[in-house]
Amino acid sequence: MAFYIGIDIGGTNIKAGIVDELGNLLGTAQRPTGVGRPLTEIFRDISRTVDEALATSGLNRSDTSAAGAGCPGAVLPDRGLVVYNNNLGWHDVPLGPELSALLGLPVVVGNDANVAALGEAVAGCAKGASSAIIITLGTGVGCGVVLNGSIWTGWSSTASEFGHMVIVRDGRPCTCGRKGCLESYASATGLIALTREAMAAHPDSLMHRAEDVDGRTAFDAARAGDIVAQGVVDDYIDYLACGLANLINGLQPEVIGLGGGVAEQGEALFTPLREKVRRELYGGGGERSTRILPCTLGYQAGLIGAAMAAMQHLNKGDF
């Protein structure tokens, strides 16, 4: 059995995990990232976190074959380079070579959404599927695309930004500069905007009882019977269904996995979503339907996926 190290470098925490060749997570550890510190300190802490994860799994560095690291932002996997990461304030950081020197292992680097998608494809909601698109409904709409079992990063290595697919031309301004992107409507932020608009128009709505308006407010009030809130939920699901139908018409992945805060609404989201998507598919969607499923791995997806990316890289002789 071969073992691989998965590393997730976020704006808040560094996480590390030890993963076997089947995608099983054997041990994990984490430490605060401490954004703003010198890079050498952060790298040293990544190395320590890896050692702690090894200790919890009862393995040594010499038992592992390669490591993968995911982080947000624009990453060039071929060169192990983090071009830009606004959470960490990184520009042109040679993360792959630096970690490789520290760990004494080949290291592959990827965008965090992409490696998490690979994790869900190998060991999570899309386990056994040959293709999957994993979408995170959080502050933004993150996306990772796995085709024929591998991450699709495109010609310039930064593909899979389907959150920045315009579905409402000249619609809501998006943080990316376009107007009407899927992210502007289908993110938790988009849901909150829809919620606030409906609240302003309907002072009697149960939604006003929420202490803070967040991505749960409309779903909670809808469950309590509030018709205006149900309208917000319906509108939100319409936008999301529009985006997913676009993706299925174009790519027909075997699975679309949804993660992030909004996906925690469970069947209140998934049941109407599947029905709305089905109605919009070209030619009925063909013989075999894309399954729309909740992600199952949470933060572990990034660790497992980073490790599996390292395994694939090694097996293809790409190091």
Add this chain to the structure above:
Amino acid sequence: MAFYIGIDIGGTNIKAGIVDELGNLLGTAQRPTGVGRPLTEIFRDISRTVDEALATSGLNRSDTSAAGAGCPGAVLPDRGLVVYNNNLGWHDVPLGPELSALLGLPVVVGNDANVAALGEAVAGCAKGASSAIIITLGTGVGCGVVLNGSIWTGWSSTASEFGHMVIVRDGRPCTCGRKGCLESYASATGLIALTREAMAAHPDSLMHRAEDVDGRTAFDAARAGDIVAQGVVDDYIDYLACGLANLINGLQPEVIGLGGGVAEQGEALFTPLREKVRRELYGGGGERSTRILPCTLGYQAGLIGAAMAAMQHLNKGDF
């Protein structure tokens, strides 16, 4: 050198071509399809057309290793089955097995837009590129996706319908049943609709001098200095750019090739289109830009692509 047969079965003509392993077209032939005749007659004529193409290339059937056939509609390549083809009036026609028996060769079947995309990727505008999306701007917006050198057909074998990606939610009704699809705006039909609307609002426009309103009317009048017509052209290119930017943000193919009648406008289309797309790319589109190019092969793309699909199928041991 190995040789392959490419067949294109359209609503008007059956075409056949002989292609070498490098994608060179060595000989072609064609006959009318004669839609409505018994299938046995049409199949017999396909076989005759293949023999005529062989004769023009100086080869025999025994010189060829496999054949590929493209036709419109929903096709299941795994079973060689044409599920539905409204041009030919076909339902569940086992085209692959029937042609295989007639030609005495393994036969692979594909959707015509998909095999044409492979042709452009192997020997046309995207020659040498590892990934390409080929879009035909005709009556509709056809699309074929080539990733890692192979046609992407998705889980249910009928993917690549990016013409049916909604870009204007609740916009123009599309023939597919959705509203606001890229096809409703970026097809020649969509361009004609924009042209007619502008003509109705501007009785003095030069566009009224056209005998018939078609996909050239607005471009021609714009070239002659008509400001209203230029506005139509600008709007049309805006819609198309929106769709292409969506595709690039998501997939970052190395090349997007545009074919069909509207693409014949050349740089009057491509120069402003490239600039508008560039402005809409996420994060500036990364280090390497997708090239947006005119298709170069015309009808030959379908023949070359069908033959190359047969070659790939044979080389992978998939027959």
